[in-house]
Amino acid sequence: MKTYDVIIVGGGAAGFFAAINCAEQNPSLSIAIIERGKEGLQKVRISGGGRCNVTHAEFIPSELVLNYPRGEKELLGPFHQFMTGDTITWFEQRGVELKIEEDGRMFPVSNSSQTIIDCFLGEAEKYKIDILYNYSLKSIVHKEQEWILETSQGVLETQKVMLATGSNPKIWKLLEHLGHTITKPVPSLFTFDIKDERIKDIPGVVALDTSIKVVDSDLYSEGPLLITHVGMSAPAILKLSAFGAVELAERHYNFQIEVNFVKTTLVNCIEVLKLLKQGLAKKTVFKSAQFDMPKRLWQKLVLASHLNKDTRWADLKKAQLEDLAAQLTQAVFQVTGKSTFKDEFTTAGGINLKEVNFKTFESKLYENLYFAGEILNIDAVTGGFNFQNAWSGAYIASCAIAASGE
Template sequence: MSLRIVVIGGGAAGFFGAITAAETFPDASVTILEKNRTVLNKVRISGGGRCNVTHACFDNRQLVRYYPRGEKPLRTLLPIFDAAATVRWFENRGVSLKTEADGRMFPTTNTSETIVDCLLDTARKLGISVRTSCGVESLDPTGGSWTLHLLNGERLEADRVLVATGGYPQRPSYDWLPEQDEPLISPVPSLFTFNAPGSFLLPLAGVSVSDAKVYVVETRQEQRGPVLLTHWGFSGPAVLRLSAWAARELAERDYRFTLRINWTPDLNDNSVRVALQNFRQQNGRKQVISQNPFGLPGRLWQALASQSDIAAEQRWADLPAKPLNRLAERMTNSQFGVEGKSTFKEEFVTCGGISLDALTLQTLESRAQPGLFFAGEVLNVDGITGGFNFQNAWTTGYIAGRHIGTV
């Protein structure tokens, strides 16, 4: 009888693990079980429907630094299958990738369906069975093999199982899994936007600032990069990265904290004040709100000026010291009360999950439950935005698939 391999989860890690297993162990039967009606859903919607496949960072010592959780184990895992290997894998199957200015890599077709079709076609050619609307209720070891109890009442037998279900938002969602050597690391959300219902910038939804520093007050957490103003608060790469690195601290605060923003990240309060004073001397006849020396979007500049008690008709020459000082403070130390978060399907990532200390790192096999493997976001590994979470899926799926049929 051929080796029976069952992959639980029809996402990026599940498909990559199943494909690698079928290629490595051609005599095995490989089945993917997906609880939803369709597979590869996150692949379809990621990157605005373009699929940010990976990141153009080909120095693994640098690449691991983009992972708030998992940097140390990835030092071992990435040399086995890294971003360069991902690019080669897809190119060998007819999918070319392009690199954008920020390092994100997408298919040249600009549609995620290219990636979806590649994975589906490869799985089909390898004879992998894909079953949808097929959730697993429990997974039990049975004398060297596994019994899977499905939600529809069916029972399946497997010799090896790969769990690639993605992250779960709550700890009880992992209860169907057999116990591991290490305690489960409680999951909390990562990569989310900030709700600031009292922000004076809410009317500016859609305004983007290309470079700002964002801080969580009373912590050491800070990030720098683009910030997007939304009708609920703040988003953009800098905010999403901050949410990832501060995921645990923000969960402990129940997502209620003070966000500080420096809109001129290369300058402090004093240097901004000096720049404003110099600008006042050279532009005395002009209105304060008409232009600014920092290249900020006009609507944001006007809002900061208004919050500094500067009237719309105020000329630079007549601007008193106090409102000028208040403006310098607003520029470098705007503070907003955050009261909650917003997560979206394409952004949601879990901080937490199966501890890699419970697995044999080189194979991703459970130490406590031989024959049980893990890959993808179900592990306690998560990256910031930019293709890093998909790279984790390709890397861990490949490694698990390469070893799942080994005796």
């Protein structure tokens, strides 16, 4: 039986981050990371299209927490302890410089997730942390002052254990046996499947400033909207999918959305169109895209308003003008399903947050059992926020583990 002072289950971002900080703060600890796969850090590798979206350039805790549909209240305290600026400093101290893009996402200057992976592996080697691959956790038992972990490669024993396994149903099942409550997981961060003539054959078109709401719901979001081969995506849609993860699952991903492509009211839009009718009288509506709308999308909405390609602005009837305004500000689309956003799969669900002490990320049910990352019922919108949750939780838990091991 192998024995360690600390065992971290999960060779992902949170696991490595916690192990490295633990070793740095208390070098006397023997630490092991156990990973069920043949290699770790796979979510780091694919994040941000292979560039690794490390965090987001939001430096005010009360603003940062607004990006977490689940965990907003619980993360406020932790973000005052370890925040975006701390993440930037942590990586810079280890030779990894980060950059901020226009939308606030932060990536390594190298534009490669391998930079982050190499950093973690190098630090783990520096602190002599054992990384045990192909170690799948089968059971976890608390016996007196020790934790006994049965794995596919044998039994391990430790005083302190941290679980950073992400959205892993098998691990959640083990925790249920220990008495923890698991909130049923449902998908988050997904795109909408929509079949509609108004968006057919125009994939890649982006409406930069939209507002979207789910019909018969309080769910609402704003931002860019991307038309895809199968429906709609981009931040406005992904935000809706994250904040509406539970409700949309209950609807079996069959619901309607109302899209305002021009971010103004129906009444205001009608008034603007009336002015355009006078100012562009001899021009055709079809070829005169307005409101900074992409030309191909404008033309689709014009045709959906019962106009033909030759209709001039001067010939617009009142009903046609009102119909066009409705298409621009109140276009209803039927969603018939969901698709995974790129290769990144995020779930809402996990350990009930009431059972965790967020000053240490320790279980309230057991001493020396810690958690970090998406194993908890915490998730965020896209843009580096899920990683920031992982860094903050892993750092705070590692501080508690290292201090109690002295």
